[in-house]
Amino acid sequence: MGMRSSLQMGRVKGIPIKIHISFLFILPFFALVFGFTFVPDLFGFRLGFGDLPLDWPGKLGLGLIAAVLFFSAVLLHELAHSIVALRRGYQISGITLFIFGGVSEIEKQPKEALGEGFMAFVGPATSFVIGVVLLPFWLLLREETGLVSVIVATMFSMMSFYNILLAGFNIIPAFPMDGGRVLRSALAKRMGFIPATRIAVAVGKAIAVAMAIFGFFFNIWLILIALFIYFGAKEEERSTLVGKALEGVTVGNIMTRELSVVTPNMTVRELLDKIMREKHMGYPVMDGDRVVGIVTLQDAQGVPASHHYDTEIRSIMSRNIIAVSPDTPAEDAIQMIARQQVGRLLVMEGERLVGIVSRSDLIRTLEIRSMEQGIATGRG
Ligand SMILES: [Zn+2]
Structure with missing residues (x-):
């Protein structure tokens, strides 16, 4: 992934936090979706500010706040990966927020998968915990009717929903998602790194194909995600095999x-x-x-x-x-x-x-x- 076209925003624990150029389009896009659409009840969650009696700047402002909060949560997810990586002695060159969320640039991916599982797991776990911690606030406020209360309740509802969704999406056992690494780590304990990579890649590709077929009938966006997963899985296989074959060669x-x-x-x-x-x-x-x-x-x-x-x-x-x-x-x-x-x-x-x-x-x-x-x- 070309990360050259990114701007540095600051540092957390010495890790440079950058935003990719695509983020300048994705943030307003999320702000529009959050501000102007409305889903009254999805698994019990209220999503979006589109139904509120507000003028457009009000809705846009709320959408923007929700988008910034959402990407702050993505950043926490990435920080969780990076902090565990740092503790284990890996170098982190930065965290970049871009179109598909975030990427932690861990300079050397672990060659032995045993330590990799936990490092991958802490990201989705962080998103899940954020989602679950915010859930009671939504449940407490959901019956309120005052405008301000509805706004605050909706904010809690959205952040809870999207963080749980982010956790669920990332734990799918397919590269390049975190779940792919968790799966490889579990397999590698029994069969070694290379066979484990092969199986995890095959599982990832199968999931991508199933997702694309499902997406074809039900939701066209899934096809895009399926492509992302399919090519991510292939790339992981290639770089793992190259790395292993050239180990120790200068x-x-x-x-x-x-x-x-x-x-x-x-x-x-x-x-x-x-x-x-x-x-x-x-x-x-x-x-x-x-x-x-x-x-x-x-x-x-x-x-x-x-x-x-x-x-x-x-x-x-x-x-x-x-x-x-x-x-x-x-x-x-x-x-x-x-x-x-x-x-x-x-x-x-x-x-x-x-x-x-x-x-x-x-x-x-x-x-x-x-x-x-x-x-x-x-x-x-
Ligand atoms: Zn992650």
Whole structure:
């Protein structure tokens, strides 16, 4: 999930609290729904301010208060995850509120699922407790008829209902919901992490398919949620398997050390000859012993043939150097390549270029390791 487009709002217990750009649309949307719709009795709850004898700014204001309270409760849910994670020594880079609620960015997801279950469980548990604690206030006030009392009662009713709903939704045993992690943790005690991930992913996909079919007949919104669950489950499986296969492998283990480099004043013609001879797809560009860029076959392809002799590498190279150190975990390198959409990373020890690692080096290592460990064949 791209979390770059978010704004930081503040910090709680040292954890940065951010809002994603989508939140700027979702908050007014919730305010409108809460303020202008009305459901008189859903499982005994009164939802929305739409029926009250108020003008539109009044309804919008109440809707906005309800939306802010609701997302504060989402934040408490995420804080519960993050605080347990922090206590167990995981790094938290932040909590981001976005369109589907909240996401805690725990920097390293636990590789062993045993500690994961509780960490996942505390989120829905927090939402459930908030919902249950607010319930008696609604029950006490529900018979009142004065306008202010009805407003306060409705607020309690809504916050109780939506927090219990949030708890119920998140405890569904499907990735990427918390329930998926709780399920994996329970399974992993018996069968190990990888088989447990596989089963939890399969359960998640089955739930998503069932939800989509049900949604097709009854509520079209469920199809959207089903898609979110299906792709979330797939992504969890992929990242778990990659992480497990590359465990303990560093960039230094797999990088190419025999460096072939080019200089900024070489021509495109000379570069193409070199590519032809050496069959590398990209080269670091060195000015003396300093790396100044990286140039690939693709960069050269942008130059018309008539200019191959008079175009220097310095004018086509990319100056955006993405470097890692030899002890960077291979898993992190794969993520960097995917995120930055580059083909290769330079491996630097301080200022010194010591190697280069390409997307194909990483994929090859991943395939070999998966095969060796029997991950691809399901022997776990
Ligand atoms: Zn959660």
